Amino acid sequence: MLEMRDVCVSFKSERQEKIFGHTRQQVLFDISFQVKKGICLGVLGESGSGKSTMGRVLCGLLKPDRGETILDGVSVYGSRTGRKNLQNKLSVVFQDYTTSANPRFRIRDIIGEGLTVRERREEVRLNREAETAQLLKLVGLPTEFEGRFPHELSGGQLQRVCIARAVACRPEVILFDEAISSLDAHTQVQVMDLLRELKEKMGLTYIFITHDLTSVTYLCDEVLFLYKGRITEHLPTGQIGRTKDPYARSLLESIIVFDTKEQEI
Numbered sequence: 001m002l003e004m005r006d007v008c009v010s011f012k013s014e015r016q017e018k019i020f021g022h023t024r025q026q027v028l029f030d031i032s033f034q035v036k037k038g039i040c041l042g043v044l045g046e047s048g049s050g051k052s053t054m055g056r057v058l059c060g061l062l063k064p065d066r067g068e069t070i071l072d073g074v075s076v077y078g079s080r081t082g083r084k085n086l087q088n089k090l091s092v093v094f095q096d097y098t099t100s101a102n103p104r105f106r107i108r109d110i111i112g113e114g115l116t117v118r119e120r121r122e123e124v125r126l127n128r129e130a131e132t133a134q135l136l137k138l139v140g141l142p143t144e145f146e147g148r149f150p151h152e153l154s155g156g157q158l159q160r161v162c163i164a165r166a167v168a169c170r171p172e173v174i175l176f177d178e179a180i181s182s183l184d185a186h187t188q189v190q191v192m193d194l195l196r197e198l199k200e201k202m203g204l205t206y207i208f209i210t211h212d213l214t215s216v217t218y219l220c221d222e223v224l225f226l227y228k229g230r231i232t233e234h235l236p237t238g239q240i241g242r243t244k245d246p247y248a249r250s251l252l253e254s255i256i257v258f259d260t261k262e263q264e265i
């Protein structure tokens with residue numbers, strides 16, 4: 001189980017007052033929630049609400065000012081063991097697949113980064129060729145792609161490679177930060193179907209950060225709303241219509257308006 005307890009984050013503000021020292025802008029306020037194993041938790045909020053900052057705390061990249069992230073009972077920032085535990089169990093897929101895949105690497109080397117993590121953790125030597133072929137198959141890509149460079153793939157195909165890299169180290173949790181946002185609608189659905197399938201097959205837990213309500217309803221079991229750095233609601237996706245969160249309400253209303261117009265046509 002993954003948990004955040006009373007997490008607060010602030011950044012140094014640009015408007016520093018020399019006489020009184022640095023001023024800080026707080027972006028996360030007492031964030032607490034739990035994600036059970038096998039659940040896909042959607043984190044939804046408007047731009048600047050703190051979603052990516054929360055993601056960075058979750059994946060070990062940003063130590064909070066206060067509070068804790070706990071994975072399977074071990075505090076992530078409390079000790080080196082905590083960070084190792086996180087590195088062994090959590091993978092990340094970012095939005096920008098073009099920069100998160102080294103353009104000079106062939107696809108087999110990109111997937112190989114994930115295999116290296118597994119080799120180190122399990123202290124084994126893997127048959128990389130066979131593993132790469134298996135992973136490409138798993139994400140629905142032809143095995144011949146292993147010799148290609150990133151620019152020789154479409155955006156959707158490259159994001160599948162990034163997903164293959166993320167699952168290559170056999171994680172328990174995958175954090176997706178706007179991972180499908182820059183894909184076209186059709187490819188988004190294909191990638192979400194793939195994510196669903198992988199989750200079932202591998203018993204994975206997902207944290208799915210997005211500003212898109214539709215993808216949350218398609219993929220997530222639970223949804224957490226962030227508004228100006230605070231959690232305003234955490235509820236099962238099936239109950240999303242009951243939300244009182246202002247951002248969620250505005251999103252829901254915009255969808256209803258869209259449906260009405262469609263009917264008028």
Ligand SMILES: Nc1ncnc2c1ncn2[C@@H]1O[C@H](COP(=O)(O)OP(=O)(O)OP(=O)(O)O)[C@@H](O)[C@H]1O
Pocket residue numbers: 011012027045046047048049050051052053054211
């Ligand atoms: N390294 C940083 N230094 C200073 N301020 C930061 C830093 N990272 C984020 N912020 C600020 O924290 C706030 C939250 O940013 P964050 O990227 O977490 O929002 P978000 O909800 O992910 O937005 P978006 O959907 O646009 O990516 C913003 O006001 C941002 O300017």
